[in-house]
Amino acid sequence: MASTMRTSAESAVERPVPPSMVERMTLILDLFEHPHTHRTLEDVTRRTRLPRSTAHRILDQLVRLRWLEHTNAGYRLGGRALGLGGREPAQNALRSAAAPVLHDLAIRTDLVVHLAVLTGTDVYYLDKVGGRSAVEVPSRVGGRAPAHCTALGKAMLAWLPPERVDAEYAGAVRRTPRSITDLAVLHQELDRIRRRRGLAFERGECFSKVGCVGMALRGEDGPVAAISLVGDARAPLERVAPLVVQAAHAVSAELFGSSAPPREDVTLPRGPARRLAAVSDDQS
Template structure:
């Protein structure tokens, strides 16, 4: 394959990725014009590429608009490593939600963001922006800090180099402060988030470790700052994480 062909393949893959990721939480169906606006692609390219994606089941037509296709869900279910973690963690997450009536999360790190693999919402918990498949900057979440504290230095440096955006008045944006927090988390096995991802929300998280002691994921409990004592729920999160880690090794 010549260089021109390789570049064209990369360009096509990038455009397809842009189209599929243009859909956001809450979107149902989007028109070609809106997809073109969100991706900055010409409408002619959007027409052509979405036609191919419809043919292969990755998009579905809804009148003159398009929605994500069922084939994408089927592909997602084939992510076996994540599926195994979700299946193993679900009983522990259910127990934590039942015991605390708060929202519990299972998340992994991808780049500088956490991706939520499972979310069990509690009846007494705030309505959080987290959702299955959703992303959040790692430095502003307890699950993210739990994973960063128990992994290679390159992960931490990548987060710092990305700029650590401020999501709330309490978001940690200073590299030195983040590193001090990670040192404490590494020692105690518990990470806290105190209104760093949004006002009024607190969280306690603990990492899931592989046989070598590296975090592969993290679980957490989130609730209202005026209702949930993070120091009281932290032991339960830590105990569940340790038991789950043993099962994953």
């Protein structure tokens, strides 16, 4: 009984708040166990027992230094923290969630499927699931491509703030004669993608003979990755676009659950589909 009373009394005594700034910053950063963990100011104050004004000041400093990001859902790990090793667990979780969907998509279409994330101004390929033409598609896991030239990249750029697109793509490089390098034209393309509820197309913009249809995987804070189907630049990709939409929604639901954006119907362009279908039939 006496032992129980001592334990209760000891637990009632709060541990002292760490005196140094480094210790306080570490105390806060330790709350973010995973790359997708979000904490509100109230969470941080309650868990660290720091004064609210102190916690808020330190959080602001961590955001300015890119150790954290401040989103609509609260604070989460920022680019600097992820760059020290937090990115790999997040990418592994993403690949695990997407793997069965990507394989099913490849089997159903006999096309190459990509999974990629946005890194700087490039897309970074996390996975590549092949159809018979996999060896003919000039991409590889761990490779990169300019985001503004790919369906994967444009699908993610469409949901970023316009000022970020302006800052990062003002000097966009032309990969092929069809690459979009003019900012005004790029914004028009991104607007078309948003009006199609996120569905992006690319034909010969990155590699002259390759075409793609892609869609972003979106959480509360915007796009975290994208998936795409890859085929011949002359192929009627509109025919398989609904499967890309279904796959993107399935992976988003697996990753984010109820916090994923609501599923919306996608409007496909009709004219190009008829013309490309005719081209494909002529070639078959």
